[in-house]
Amino acid sequence: MTMLASKRLWLAVLAWGITLVMFFPIFWMFLTGFKTEAAAVATPSLFFSPTLESYMAVLERTDYLKFAINSVIMAFGSTALALLIAVPCAYSMAFLPTPRTKGTLLWMLSTKMLPPVGVLMPIYLIFRDTGLLDSQLGLVIVYTLMNLPIVVWMLYTFFKDLPKDILEAGRMDGAGTSQEIIYLLLPLTLPGIASTGLLAIILSWNEAFWSLNLTSYDAAPLTAFIASFSSPEGLFWAKLSAASTMAIAPILVFGWLSQKQLVRGLTFGAVK
Amino acid sequence: MAISEPLSAPRAVRRTRSTQVRRQRVRAAWLFLLPMLVALALVAGWPLIRTFYLSFTDASLANTGGAQFIGFENYLLYYEGTWYGLLVDPEWWRSVWNTLFFSVVSVSLETFFGVIVALILNAEFRGRMLVRAAVLIPWAIPTIVSAKMWAWMLNDQFGIINHALMGLGIIDNPLAWTANADLSMWAVIMVDVWKTIPFVALLVLAALQMLPKDCYEAAEVDGINPIKVFFRVTLPLITPALLVAVIFRALDALRVFDVIYVLTSNSTSTMTMSIYARQQLVQFQDVGYGSAASTLLFLIIALVTVAYLYLGRRQLGGDS
Numbered sequence: 348m349t350m351l352a353s354k355r356l357w358l359a360v361l362a363w364g365i366t367l368v369m370f371f372p373i374f375w376m377f378l379t380g381f382k383t384e385a386a387a388v389a390t391p392s393l394f395f396s397p398t399l400e401s402y403m404a405v406l407e408r409t410d411y412l413k414f415a416i417n418s419v420i421m422a423f424g425s426t427a428l429a430l431l432i433a434v435p436c437a438y439s440m441a442f443l444p445t446p447r448t449k450g451t452l453l454w455m456l457s458t459k460m461l462p463p464v465g466v467l468m469p470i471y472l473i474f475r476d477t478g479l480l481d482s483q484l485g486l487v488i489v490y491t492l493m494n495l496p497i498v499v500w501m502l503y504t505f506f507k508d509l510p511k512d513i514l515e516a517g518r519m520d521g522a523g524t525s526q527e528i529i530y531l532l533l534p535l536t537l538p539g540i541a542s543t544g545l546l547a548i549i550l551s552w553n554e555a556f557w558s559l560n561l562t563s564y565d566a567a568p569l570t571a572f573i574a575s576f577s578s579p580e581g582l583f584w585a586k587l588s589a590a591s592t593m594a595i596a597p598i599l600v601f602g603w604l605s606q607k608q609l610v611r612g613l614t615f616g617a618v619k
Numbered sequence: 620m621a622i623s624e625p626l627s628a629p630r631a632v633r634r635t636r637s638t639q640v641r642r643q644r645v646r647a648a649w650l651f652l653l654p655m656l657v658a659l660a661l662v663a664g665w666p667l668i669r670t671f672y673l674s675f676t677d678a679s680l681a682n683t684g685g686a687q688f689i690g691f692e693n694y695l696l697y698y699e700g701t702w703y704g705l706l707v708d709p710e711w712w713r714s715v716w717n718t719l720f721f722s723v724v725s726v727s728l729e730t731f732f733g734v735i736v737a738l739i740l741n742a743e744f745r746g747r748m749l750v751r752a753a754v755l756i757p758w759a760i761p762t763i764v765s766a767k768m769w770a771w772m773l774n775d776q777f778g779i780i781n782h783a784l785m786g787l788g789i790i791d792n793p794l795a796w797t798a799n800a801d802l803s804m805w806a807v808i809m810v811d812v813w814k815t816i817p818f819v820a821l822l823v824l825a826a827l828q829m830l831p832k833d834c835y836e837a838a839e840v841d842g843i844n845p846i847k848v849f850f851r852v853t854l855p856l857i858t859p860a861l862l863v864a865v866i867f868r869a870l871d872a873l874r875v876f877d878v879i880y881v882l883t884s885n886s887t888s889t890m891t892m893s894i895y896a897r898q899q900l901v902q903f904q905d906v907g908y909g910s911a912a913s914t915l916l917f918l919i920i921a922l923v924t925v926a927y928l929y930l931g932r933r934q935l936g937g938d939s
Contacts, residue, residue: 359744365736366750369757369813375779376768388777432654439651443644451652458663460924462874464896465917468673468906469666472683492662499655524647553761555877560901570763574881584771591767595760602759606752 373595379588387585401589411572411590418552418568418594420483425490426547429498430540432491437502438528442514452503455496463556474561481562489561490551498547505539506532545605549598569594667917673910680904693911705911713887714895715919721804721891722872725811730865732812733819734857738849740820741827751824758817766881769810773797773882800888807882807889811875819864826860827853866926873920892916 379387381397405411440448470489471480479485509532517531533540555570562571573594576587674693678686695704705711740751757765772778773796781793796806830853838848876893883889885898896916899909 355742355744358739358742359746362739362742362744362747362750365739366753369816370753372765372768372772372813373756373760375772379771391779391782432658435651436655439648443648443651445645445648451656455655455659457924458659460870460920461663461667462893462913462916462920464874464876464893464900465670465913465920466663466666467897467913468900468910469669470662471900489662492658495655495658524644549759553759553763555761555763555880559877559880560897570761573761573767574763574877576767584774584777587767587771591764595764598760599756602755603752606755 376588377592379585380592381589382585384582384585387588388582401585402593405586405590405593409572409590411593414567414569414572415593417483417566418570421486421490421566421568422548422551424483424487425494425551426544428487428491429494429547430544433495433498433502433543434528434533434540437499437506438532440499440503441506441509442511452500456500459496467560471561481564481566483566485561486558486566486568489557490554493554493557494547494550497550498543501543501546502536502540505536505543508539509535542605545601549601552598670910670913670917673906674914676907676910678906678910680900680906683906686907689907693908705908705915710887710890711895711912714890714892717804717889718873718875718891718893721808721811721875721889722869725808725815726865726868726872728808728812729815729819729868730861732816733864734823734861736816736820737823737827740824754820755817757814758821762814762877763881765814766810766878769806769813770797770882773806797882798886800886803883803886803889807879810882811872811878814878815868815871819868822860822864823857826857830856866923870920870923873923874916892919 378393378395380401381399382395383398383400386395440452474480474485479488513535514527514531517527522530552568553570554568555574558568558571559574562568569590573587573591576590577583673683673686675688675690676686677689677692691704693705695702695706697703736754740747740754772780775781775793775795775798778793778796780796781790784790785793794802797803834852835848838852874893875891876897879889879891879894885894885902890898892912893916896909896912899905899912901909903909
């Protein structure tokens with residue numbers, strides 16, 4: 348018995364050790380954000396007098412709020428649009444399957460594997476010719492299309508878990524397809540739809556390739572801002588850390604609220 | 620559309636009604652799929668064809684309309700005794716090699732550590748829900764942010780990693796992790812591994828939790844070495860999940876962009892195919908040549924994707 352107990356203890360120590368190592372970089376960034384620039388470049392130390400100086404500097408001297416608003420608009424806009432297209436589509440795949448449904452699903456997921464640089468130039472040219480470059484609408488469209496496969500896939504796995512009898516009962520009572528979706532399917536799968544939406548928001552929030560290449564300033568989201576973060580006054584690590592901490596805070600909050608569903612989404616529905 | 624009919628049912632009575640309803644539902648099914656199919660054709664199909672076409676032209680960013688068709692010249696051209704083009708560009712081949720090296724090394728390390736982390740997280744201990752949530756974080760935050768964070772930690776003058784290694788007496792002088800050509804690829808790999816261990820670990824953990832407990836109890840009662848149990852029992856059973864994880868990761872690694880863009884930007888020692896193609900397209904504005912590189916990158920990934928589809932049919936086939 349004591350051997351088992353000590354084995355348990357060792358495993359716990361090991362697990363917490365790994366967690367600390369994995370979490371340390373984020374913790375270190377978090378700490379650096381509360382240092383002055385001088386303290387940030389001094390010999391690394393866990394003990395220092397915390398200050399909000401860097402946060403104030405970021406908020407005052409950069410257009411942080413503007414980029415944050417861009418991120419919010421794009422993440423929520425593209426998610427709403429993606430859900431609008433994906434709900435009927437996933438409904439169709441889950442409840443009206445054809446022999447080709449499986450193939451369509453896999454093909455759809457495989458487009459997620461495309462190298463974005465392979466379609467960069469044509470999309471850039473369309474955007475240039477239609478004035479969508481560096482516009483919020485442009486990125487909303489790109490993010491919607493980017494997330495569509497994964498959103499459809501997630502919704503499909505949630506819809507498939509719903510007992511078919513419920514929808515059938517509705518149909519017996521004379522509900523049309525759209526009524527069936529609005530009054531039965533959506534309320535019953537709301538948690539799944541919500542977590543799919545949350546995942547799409549996080550993916551859009553994290554996206555960098557398209558925002559770096561299709562925006563310059565007006566529509567730049569936080570990722571583009573942080574990627575190009577530097578300061579004319581020289582040292583900027585504390586300010587960068589403050590800006591980064593603010594940029595990941597919403598993700599940590601959202602992620603915490605929906606841990607289990609998030610795992611399902613981030614692993615493409617493989618983990619339930 | 621093959622519609623199966625219940626053969627035993629009294630046909631004449633049911634047929635008209637049921638086929639009518641079914642036909643209507645099949646029509647609805649396609650109607651609902653349409654927006655998604657159109658959207659994907661617009662974002663994946665048409666631009667790809669256009670990239671393919673542009674790769675056979677001399678288009679530049681300033682002059683895409685008046686681009687001339689030049690055949691294979693972007694790929695290979697023999698002119699006055701010398702070969703030109705992508706296929707003889709040492710920098711392109713360097714980036715192909717870098718990409719393959721990065722993909723193989725980082726996916727191997729991620730798989731190895733991912734399995735270890737999953738095995739540990741599968742054990743029962745205090746606060747394991749908290750640990751699982753914390754381990755997920757590197758995978759959930761933007762790569763741009765984590766790469767910047769690592770750039771700070773790996774900074775040659777002020778970075779904590781050099782401080783720690785020097786404090787421990789492992790190195791005597793600070794290392795320029797991201798600037799040194801010998802180190803930068805390893806720095807990039809380390810950051811990528813850190814970021815994606817959670818992904819592999821979670822997939823494997825899910826597989827581990829489905830394993831039957833009794834065969835482990837039996838093994839324990841028989842006093843079989845746990846390492847032997849792992850290789851003989853656990854590993855074969857989690858192989859399907861592991862394959863899915865490896866393929867997802869491999870396809871991601873082959874088109875890696877943001878972590879390298881932030882850590883080393885256009886340095887040749889870490890230049891991958893995506894970075895190379897983007898540099899030609901955006902920085903040098905050589906649309907034709909960059910499109911040729913994009914096309915080759917696409918073909919390489921398509922090959923791997925075909926393998927994924929093949930395995931996907933077999934592996935994912937079971938659960939859905």
